[in-house]
Amino acid sequence: MDFVFMIPNTEEELKTQLSEPGSFLMTGGTDLLVKVRIGKIKPKRVVSTIRIPTLHFLKDKIDEIVIGATITYSELMDFKPLIKNFPLLYDAIYTVGSPQIRNRGTLVGNVVNASPAGDGLLALYLLNAKIEISDGSVVPVEEFVTGPGQTALPSGEYVRAIHIPKYDWSVHYFEKVGQRNSMTISIASVGWLIRCKNRIIDEFRIAYGSVAPTVLRLRDVEEFAKGKHIDEDFTHSISKMVEERVHPIDDVRGSAKYRKILCANLVYRMIEEGTKC
Amino acid sequence: MQGVTEKHGYFIIGKEVQRVDAFQKVTGQAKFVADFDMKDMLYGVLVLSKYARARVKKIDVSKAKILKGVKAVLTYKDIPGENQLGEVVADMPCLVPEGEEVRYHGDVVALVAADTLKIAKSAAKLVEVEYEELTPILTIEEALKNEYKVHPNGNVLTSKRIRKGNIEAGFADSDVILEDDFYAHYQEQAYLEPQGILATFDNNYGITIYGSMQCPYYVQSAVPKVLGIPMNQVRVIQAETGGAFGGKEDVPSYVASQCALLAYHTKKPVLLVYSREVDIQTTSKRHPIKSHYKLGLSRDGKLKAVEITAHMDMGAYATLSPIVMYRSLVHAASAYDIPNVKVDIDGVYTNKVPCGAFRGFGSPQVLFAMESMVSEAAKRLKMDPIDIRMKNALRVGSRTSTDQVLTESVGAVKTIEHAVKISNYDELKRQVIEFNEKNKFKKRGIGVSHIIYGVSLGAAGQHLDAAGALVQVHRDGTINVHFGNTEMGQGAKTVISMIAAEALGQKMDKIRVDNPDTSYVQDSGPTVASRTTVFGGNAVKSACESIKSRMAKHFAKTRKVPIDEITFENGTVKTSNGEEEDFGKLAQECYDANVKMIERGWFVSPKLYWNPETGIGEAYITYAYATQIVLVEVDMLTGRTQVIEGYTSHDVGKKLNPVGLVGQVQGGFVQGMGYGLFEEIKTSSGKILTDNFNTYIIPTISDIPKKLVIDFVEDDYSQGPFGAKGIGEPSLMPTPAAVANAISDAIGRRIKRIPATQEYVMNLIEEVK
């Protein structure tokens, strides 16, 4: 478990230090250090981003907010425009770990960790967030994440920020089904965003976590929902569609069968939530 | 106590006091064994079996030995004494020999000591073990076939039974008969501090062992056997212990034997601290128990007969299973007056983690089953679950399931009455009906349980049931109390300080309770079975009273006052005529007059009659009782349960330390709730997958109920210090059963397995659809 730990002060230093083979980036370390402890990764050096001022920022623009790479969950939750414009993201990150974990962990870490169970990640999928990379490119999160633990991040590069476009939604919902109320990794999670009037759907997005190799947006379900009236029949049909489209696996937290039941059942929450429009 | 006036009011007993070890623990000054550091200290690491069952063909340590910084790599060949461990049955090798079988994934094949932990770990990986894989026994059913044997004498180690009354006649006499099967799974103790021992070698004492442990005297018997040295060369001192829950009853004897072997061979101090993963993989758990229950009742709800067969999964070694089984046996029919009782329990070997001691010792599993049956019977008879319990509850003069006549301190009925009152039971029921009418996807339910709990070791453990103390009053009036039982977070030092303060009439802050050291106090038995306050407390009390009466004699003589008019209270010695002295000044005077100011105390269990053939007799010296009512909400879409309210009433004999009591009940409730809901050991080919707190799920602060009302019934026990009985374990016992009954009530299907995980509950809900 021996490695060199470096704390660069500028992005230039960061880039140089990162170019050494066997180097790993660390922000909060709440994913990285767990993997180091169990021997899943064996870094030669660990390069921390946390002292770089140019990565520590929050911007509230007219059409988007921009979250710098070293902004912790706790900082993000204190950022007023977040609750106002993205209550779904707020709800999702509120379920991450514990206060201690949220004081260290970051949304960027959650994205690069690319776990299908990532709670922040699920919200970003729904919000059509974009990832800004140090080479100047900006990539939709769904393209950035390529598989479990895998991303399209070119070697030697790092994530600078996350951009989330603003958009008005009538209803937002996030739910994580874990094994207890906090400090829990999801067995299955779901989120949806609805734009509607008099319970008629104008626009709909839905995503599931922990039931596929990556977070799963169900585009055909989203298409199907357009123009529909939110009632029992509607949720029933959505539930059926979901059940056919998720392909979860068994793991130590729950069986594939249970996960499938959860995915189908969680949709019924819409009956109560739908009344909000 | 002779000479000095017996007071009726107490100045410290029953009062709210600060925990004596709180400050050190909160500020981090308390040192746990992993914090110890000594000159030239080495680090120990285990080499564990890779299979559930395999023959060890060859162990090659040559590569490990030549690694720089490695000081010892030991195998069975290096054991100078007996290579056999086991508190009850010596069936467990300290290090598995070549030619013999490893019997579970945690068996130890070799030990390494090195200058650093990192080197020790690398060396452990270099130990080459050649195995011949064998078919493992992974279930109770496979074990009972006896096709493969975990140990040569067969897979059933022992069987225990109760035969009370006439079971056939009891069922013939019943109007309603119910039968069902239940399963209670493993539970991991999940103490915060993992197992750890520091063994030092020195020329004066031989070996001194410091460690996290409940039972220093077990360690002191085990280590000399393995090292082949006499007992007076091994001294055991308990270090601060960060939780134990039974998991540090006998296990530290094994850890200490491993560590002492390394110290013995290297002649250096060795620190052996288990990682969480090694700890969970190798150390004993609560036993899985499969049971079949048959209950007979009259139409009006009187229990006529109960017939129980149960099998305990002991895992690969017996550890404490035979005595755990004894407790399962006695508690299997719970807290009721039943004329006809038949119980059969078998302890079965499998190639899995050995099971042993855990808060409750084999009883929460059977109490869950019995309490489920009683609630089911109530439902069948259209009775309220409270009424059926009241009808069958034990009272003074009742006979327990082992036909023991209860003569005093039976607060059972009062706990039922109190639980009903504090929960506002009728209103609670009304609210649940109202809630369920309004909600489709969330359903609420109420669960009731009523339990009995035998205090201390009982008839089967009488040979261990004594405890000692050594009390010394110094010339400045401060006091050292040595006793033979341990503080492991439960508050033993605080209650012992209170007892010493009350018995001596000195202020509590003048008293220091020292960690047990086997060279001061005679073997006081284990710190288990909710016995410490009663046994250690009585021993300390009697030593204090002897010293006090000598001080009183001196005071009477020098002040020329009658001895029976002297009182000692809160640091002041007084007579009715206004003569007064400070406790410390009087101590100084006593020293100047050569008065003996040190004393031993020794408390022995009242003797119990017991017939192991019939399971009839006085099973325990006394019993604690409890009644619990819980309110749960089940999410019908996910199967998740939230306990939202809990009401629990406990008969404790006498409240000595009211703050400590509440702490015990809160902790017991939460640990019992975790067992009832989501603590689950998952295995694959006998290997534990849930080997850390990422996957082994224990409750967090956000899982505990918003409302937990705790109540105590005081019904003095004449043999207890100031009338007290135990609370450590009874605090947990009612909860798994109450939670399971509440879920059953909410979903309309009977919970037959704990933990009632969300997945299990979801499956039950789906079955109805």
Ligand SMILES: Cc1cc2nc3c(=O)[nH]c(=O)nc-3n(C[C@H](O)[C@H](O)[C@H](O)COP(=O)(O)OP(=O)(O)OC[C@H]3O[C@@H](n4cnc5c(N)ncnc54)[C@H](O)[C@@H]3O)c2cc1C
């Ligand atoms: C106890 C505990 C509870 C947890 N609970 C949850 C939970 O409920 N929900 C959940 O989703 N997650 C949870 N996690 C996982 C973790 O906290 C989150 O994924 C968190 O967002 C990771 O952020 P971090 O800053 O700590 O990442 P780090 O560990 O620092 O990094 C994660 C990965 O991202 C890379 N990385 C870091 N910064 C950059 C960068 N700027 N550019 C490119 N790559 C980078 C690292 O190399 C690493 O591969 C939990 C973890 C723990 C230990």
